[in-house]
Amino acid sequence: xxxxxxxxxxxxxxxxxxxxxxxxxxxxxxxxxxxxxxxxxxxxxxxxxxxxxxxxxxxxxxxxxxxxxxxxxxxxxxxxxxxxxxxxxxxxxxxxxxxxxxxxxxxxxxxxxxxxxxxxxxxxxxxxxxxxxxxxxxxxxxxxxxxxxxxxxxxxxxxxxxxxxxxxxxxxxxxxxxxxxxxxxxxxxxxxxxxxxxxxxxxxxxxxxxxxxxxxxxxxxxxxxxxxxxxxxxxxxxxxxxxxxxxxxxxxxxxxxxxxxxxxxxxxxxxxxxxxxxxxxxxxxxxxxxxxxxxxxxxxxxxxxxxxxxxxx
Amino acid sequence: xxxxxxxxxxxxxxxxxxxxxxxxxxxxxxxxxxxxxxxxxxxxxxxxxxxxxxxxxxxxxxxxxxxxxxxxxxxxxxxxxxxxxxxxxxxxxxxxxxxxxxxxxxxxxxxxxxxxxxxxxxxxxxxxxxxxxxxxxxxxxxxxxxxxxxxxxxxxxxxxxxxxxxxxxxxxxxxxxxxxxxxxxxxxxxxxxxxxxxxxxxxxxxxxxxxxxxxxxxxxxxxxxxxxxxxxxxxxxxxxxxxxxxxxxxxxxxxxxxxxxxxxxxxxxxxxxxxxxxxxxxxxxxxxxxxxxxxxxxxxxxxxxxxxxxxxxxxxxxxxxxxxxxxxxxxxxxxxxxxxxxxxxxxxx
Numbered sequence: 001x002x003x004x005x006x007x008x009x010x011x012x013x014x015x016x017x018x019x020x021x022x023x024x025x026x027x028x029x030x031x032x033x034x035x036x037x038x039x040x041x042x043x044x045x046x047x048x049x050x051x052x053x054x055x056x057x058x059x060x061x062x063x064x065x066x067x068x069x070x071x072x073x074x075x076x077x078x079x080x081x082x083x084x085x086x087x088x089x090x091x092x093x094x095x096x097x098x099x100x101x102x103x104x105x106x107x108x109x110x111x112x113x114x115x116x117x118x119x120x121x122x123x124x125x126x127x128x129x130x131x132x133x134x135x136x137x138x139x140x141x142x143x144x145x146x147x148x149x150x151x152x153x154x155x156x157x158x159x160x161x162x163x164x165x166x167x168x169x170x171x172x173x174x175x176x177x178x179x180x181x182x183x184x185x186x187x188x189x190x191x192x193x194x195x196x197x198x199x200x201x202x203x204x205x206x207x208x209x210x211x212x213x214x215x216x217x218x219x220x221x222x223x224x225x226x227x228x229x230x231x232x233x234x235x236x237x238x239x240x241x242x243x244x245x246x247x248x249x250x251x252x253x254x255x256x257x258x259x260x261x262x263x264x265x266x267x268x269x270x271x272x273x274x275x276x277x278x279x280x281x282x283x284x285x286x287x288x289x290x291x292x293x294x295x296x297x298x299x300x301x302x303x304x305x306x307x308x309x310x311x312x313x
Numbered sequence: 314x315x316x317x318x319x320x321x322x323x324x325x326x327x328x329x330x331x332x333x334x335x336x337x338x339x340x341x342x343x344x345x346x347x348x349x350x351x352x353x354x355x356x357x358x359x360x361x362x363x364x365x366x367x368x369x370x371x372x373x374x375x376x377x378x379x380x381x382x383x384x385x386x387x388x389x390x391x392x393x394x395x396x397x398x399x400x401x402x403x404x405x406x407x408x409x410x411x412x413x414x415x416x417x418x419x420x421x422x423x424x425x426x427x428x429x430x431x432x433x434x435x436x437x438x439x440x441x442x443x444x445x446x447x448x449x450x451x452x453x454x455x456x457x458x459x460x461x462x463x464x465x466x467x468x469x470x471x472x473x474x475x476x477x478x479x480x481x482x483x484x485x486x487x488x489x490x491x492x493x494x495x496x497x498x499x500x501x502x503x504x505x506x507x508x509x510x511x512x513x514x515x516x517x518x519x520x521x522x523x524x525x526x527x528x529x530x531x532x533x534x535x536x537x538x539x540x541x542x543x544x545x546x547x548x549x550x551x552x553x554x555x556x557x558x559x560x561x562x563x564x565x566x567x568x569x570x571x572x573x574x575x576x577x578x579x580x581x582x583x584x585x586x587x588x589x590x591x592x593x594x595x596x597x598x599x600x601x602x603x604x605x606x607x608x609x610x611x612x613x614x615x616x617x618x619x620x621x622x623x624x625x626x627x628x629x630x631x632x633x634x635x636x637x638x639x640x641x642x643x644x645x646x647x648x649x650x651x652x653x654x655x656x657x658x659x660x661x662x
Contacts, residue, residue: 095635101628106602266461269454280445
């Protein structure tokens with residue numbers, strides 16, 4: 001039991017980091033649709049750089065730069081050129097994925113440096129909890145921090161209020177003296193950098209090495225989890241852990257039920273769609289009217305200005 | 314002269330994209346101009362290569378034509394890949410189960426493909442109109458389900474004789490193949506190309522000259538005012554999905570019965586997503602689909618030569634396609650920034 005929970009938390013760590021990044025980006029009103037490509041290109045870059053330098057940390061930094069650069073293209077073409085974020089994001093998805101395959105071709109099969117295990121002294125000796133939560137490496141602790149900081153900033157700081165204002169009612173935020181587009185640009189870049197770090201985690205931590213199918217479909221799944229989690233950091237994290245559990249389950253089942261092990265990794269998508277349909281249904285709305293607290297817990301409203309361009313009149 | 318000035322940003326972007334490709338090839342340690350020449354050679358260098366390029370052109374034309382319709386309605390039909398797959402599954406079912414000569418099976422497989430794609434697209438449409446699920450995510454979900462279905466069929470109920478393998482089902486019997494023009498010796502894909510070009514022409518006429526097309530575009534531009542003006546927007550959205558899905562499904566028929574002659578896991582060939590790139594590059598208009606699609610499949614087909622001859626990953630073709638679209642979009646928006654035309658007037662959804 002302890003070992004299973006431990007491996008679920010480790011398996012979900014990169015996805016947690018990526019989904020927190022995308023949640024931050026989307027909360028500010030920008031869609032970074034390129035995750036499928038961003039993850040793959042940053043996983044490749046992170047691995048190759050770490051392989052050259054012989055240091056995993058440098059690899060993570062390079063991957064973060066790649067993710068940030070892709071995000072910066074989406075943000076700046078939207079803000080400066082009024083290009084559709086979905087269109088640019090979609091093109092970058094395919095472009096980055098193919099770029100990763102092309103440039104990474106000769107590195108398939110190489111083994112790079114790995115992230116050292118780092119059990120936290122004292123805490124990891126606590127029975128059960130110690131083994132589940134504190135017997136990991138820096139990537140996993142980073143994923144905990146990402147959840148905690150995202151939640152805290154969103155709901156407990158002025159910066160978080162401004163961030164949500166920019167994503168919900170940019171005109172209002174602008175009237176209060178906030179530079180909407182500057183804030184959007186930097187939150188998008190930050191989110192992209194986190195996606196990049198997640199990519200490197202796949203090639204330097206979860207698996208040691210790079211191949212084309214390493215992050216296959218995980219970018220799309222990360223986008224789905226952000227919606228499934230209703231743009232709330234804790235619920236998004238819950239979605240990522242749910243997916244981690246499915247992955248671990250599929251891994252254990254692949255010898256017993258090979259068919260089921262094939263199906264489980266795509267299960268989150270139909271699940272997410274069912275969840276969205278349920279929340280949209282009139283039955284749920286009636287329940288929500290009677291129990292507002294439940295609506296807040298389960299309902300998901302996208303940031304009102306998501307995907308739109310803000311122009312000062 | 315005026316036309317030349319209008320085309321300048323596009324030409325500059327194309328040159329910049331090519332320059333990017335050259336730099337990338339240099340980075341990979343490959344002779345850039347030999348590699349680019351191989352792209353041309355690999356797609357148009359001989360009669361059989363031209364034939365292969367034309368055969369690949371057809372499903373891309375069909376998928377792109379369908380996407381023009383859904384884009385006109387303001388929809389991001391990311392589910393197009395799934396619609397191709399389900400069309401191919403339906404066509405394969407007909408090809409595998411029904412007896413009869415070519416002239417019976419051929420229309421039956423085309424019809425089955427169209428129905429399969431249509432049903433899959435209407436699912437995404439219903440999720441959007443009645444379930445509140447954005448078509449991007451409904452479509453992506455259905456793409457995953459369709460991909461799962463085809464793997465299940467290939468490894469399970471339709472596994473090839475002997476050992477099940479991801480290399481696909483058994484080859485269809487020859488009467489179920491979409492016939493080529495063997496009289497010319499190389500099996501020219503006349504029927505697939507005719508289907509592809511016809512679909513582009515029909516979509517062009519539909520959007521230009523019919524009441525349905527004009528109202529569909531109104532729904533795409535401004536769903537709310539269209540609704541207030543009495544256009545049943547939901548019906549138009551579903552109609553666009555139905556047409557787009559049917560055309561994508563026929564692309565699946567071509568893939569299964571004219572190209573692979575069996576059902577394989579990668580049956581869509583990626584032509585759905587590539588079609589989105591084509592339509593983005595064509596600024597959502599049917600008029601430019603045919604030449605752009607030909608240009609793009611030439612890159613795809615030619616890039617397999619890079620792998621064979623220079624040991625480069627064939628993903629280079631995809632990189633080049635992506636960079637071209639990205640640069641042309643940026644170039645177009647850059648020059649449009651100085652003109653007072655709004656994005657909507659440029660025909661964007």
